[in-house]
Amino acid sequence: MTTVLFIVFGGMALVSALLAVTRQNPIASAIWLVGMFFGLAGVYVVLEAYFVAAVQVLVYAGAIMVLFLFVIMLLDLRTKQLDEEGPPKMPIWGVLAAVLFIVASGWALMDAVGTPGFFPDAEERAALELDGSAKAIGADLFGRWLLAFEVTSILLLGGILGAVILTKRRLT
Amino acid sequence: MMGVLGTAQLGMAPIVAHIFSKNDDGSASFGWVIGRILVVLLMVHVILILGALMVWAERRVSAWMQDRIGPNRVGPQGLLQPLADLGKFMFKEDVIPGHVNKVMYTIAPLIATIPALITFAVVPFTGSYETVGGESVAVSWQIADLNIGVLYILAIAGIGVYGIALGGWASNSKYSLLGGVRASAQMISYELSLGLAVVPVVLMAGSLNLGEIIAYQAENTWLIFTQPLAFFIFLTASYAETNRLPFDMPESETELVAGYHTEFSSMKFALFFLAEYANMTVAAALVTTLYLGGWTFFGLETLGWGMGVLIFSLKVIFFLFAFIWVRWTIPRFRYDQLMNLGWVVFLPLTLINVVLTAGAIALDQTWMFFLLPVLLIAAACVATWIGWKRDEDKFQPLPTAPAAGEEGHA
Numbered sequence: 001m002t003t004v005l006f007i008v009f010g011g012m013a014l015v016s017a018l019l020a021v022t023r024q025n026p027i028a029s030a031i032w033l034v035g036m037f038f039g040l041a042g043v044y045v046v047l048e049a050y051f052v053a054a055v056q057v058l059v060y061a062g063a064i065m066v067l068f069l070f071v072i073m074l075l076d077l078r079t080k081q082l083d084e085e086g087p088p089k090m091p092i093w094g095v096l097a098a099v100l101f102i103v104a105s106g107w108a109l110m111d112a113v114g115t116p117g118f119f120p121d122a123e124e125r126a127a128l129e130l131d132g133s134a135k136a137i138g139a140d141l142f143g144r145w146l147l148a149f150e151v152t153s154i155l156l157l158g159g160i161l162g163a164v165i166l167t168k169r170r171l172t
Numbered sequence: 173m174m175g176v177l178g179t180a181q182l183g184m185a186p187i188v189a190h191i192f193s194k195n196d197d198g199s200a201s202f203g204w205v206i207g208r209i210l211v212v213l214l215m216v217h218v219i220l221i222l223g224a225l226m227v228w229a230e231r232r233v234s235a236w237m238q239d240r241i242g243p244n245r246v247g248p249q250g251l252l253q254p255l256a257d258l259g260k261f262m263f264k265e266d267v268i269p270g271h272v273n274k275v276m277y278t279i280a281p282l283i284a285t286i287p288a289l290i291t292f293a294v295v296p297f298t299g300s301y302e303t304v305g306g307e308s309v310a311v312s313w314q315i316a317d318l319n320i321g322v323l324y325i326l327a328i329a330g331i332g333v334y335g336i337a338l339g340g341w342a343s344n345s346k347y348s349l350l351g352g353v354r355a356s357a358q359m360i361s362y363e364l365s366l367g368l369a370v371v372p373v374v375l376m377a378g379s380l381n382l383g384e385i386i387a388y389q390a391e392n393t394w395l396i397f398t399q400p401l402a403f404f405i406f407l408t409a410s411y412a413e414t415n416r417l418p419f420d421m422p423e424s425e426t427e428l429v430a431g432y433h434t435e436f437s438s439m440k441f442a443l444f445f446l447a448e449y450a451n452m453t454v455a456a457a458l459v460t461t462l463y464l465g466g467w468t469f470f471g472l473e474t475l476g477w478g479m480g481v482l483i484f485s486l487k488v489i490f491f492l493f494a495f496i497w498v499r500w501t502i503p504r505f506r507y508d509q510l511m512n513l514g515w516v517v518f519l520p521l522t523l524i525n526v527v528l529t530a531g532a533i534a535l536d537q538t539w540m541f542f543l544l545p546v547l548l549i550a551a552a553c554v555a556t557w558i559g560w561k562r563d564e565d566k567f568q569p570l571p572t573a574p575a576a577g578e579e580g581h582a
Binding site for chain 1 (some may be wrong): 363
């Protein structure tokens, strides 16, 4: 049953992601991306990570994609305009970035799989209290991974500052 | 009345308790599954019927407030008016204008309605006291006992805005599009304050489970007393989230014809209508659960689960009435005022409140809960007094009435 559900939700996420990047209409793309997030949330539920699943829907589907939709609707992008722009100008950089990402994340994953306790069995899970609850995640996030968490927030702050400087040419 | 409820539940109580009790051995009997399905069906119908009754109540209450009569012809007090309306919606031609995006236009009302209906799965509507480890604990009954109930409701309720935004976009009309754009902007702005207003509740109850939040309130005190500011901001933000006046920018009739549902007719329009009222019911139930102790009422709920349902219903009905009350009392905000209220006023206030509450819990200092509300009230009083002092000389007596001879020209 769990495997069947995993395949159903995983397949839903994959198909939605594929449709999201191939649609001509930006609104349709955004909606398929929302479908992808729901598929992903379903996968999290199958993995008994209920908190992550709820936050996935709350943050990505409920807030970030609504913001995307808002921007797309505000700019009123038409399919025709996108056609006139033609294919991407420098696809080589995109391909390079994709290869780099796949290699880096693959490397990190292979590295992690080797470490003991990456796939905890029932006993280890009970010892770690990995019950997918907010408490377990909070303890991990603000305990073991505190530094990584803070570094990520600084990264995001940099992103926000960059966006502000790019959009506001004149800072008075 | 209590006596009737008391005897009626004698025969029912074991059956009902069986449906809602967690099975300890993890087995689900056939009767248990059927019972659950029946309760799900019952809940959906309660929301649908409540939605229909709310339309009637809105018309009657607005009429009452404006010294009119309102619909009173169909059935006693016009109670069957929603049925007549439904009949009209059903038999109207289902027009799909030629200029719309057909797929999105068709599914948009569904996306708006379904989330509102499924959020009710985790709302506890009654319960009983059970002895756990020598202590009496309030155990809530709901369809699905989720440990992350609060997050589930916030997450699913946030999906409904896609129906409004997509409906507005798919209609391919400038008024609808503006309504949809406004809906999405408003939703993002107020979801932050809404979520941050819930954080102090979760901090104090120590749980994201709605049943445990009620148990905490039954044991201590209702959170409206210890978190008045969070309660007020949550209530106000929920008006914005459900697109009700004074924040009904997505459909503001005076500017946008009817906003996002301008191009919709027959049952598609009715579904948008229903979604609004179902969302109001969810918001009212959530306010009741988070801040007003849900199905508890100072010990009255110990009479039985029927009493719990009654208490919960009365609280929800009060907040539903407040939705109507406010709509026909307060005029609509301007769009920039709406955004200012969300980002400049509510967001900092809720953030400070979260920090103060966390500090109060960590340091065990009860007075810190009330610091911010007291300061705010004091600041409001001082500002009012200063403003009044400054403008005191500007208040002139009204010009005297024109003389009798000139009255005809006035």
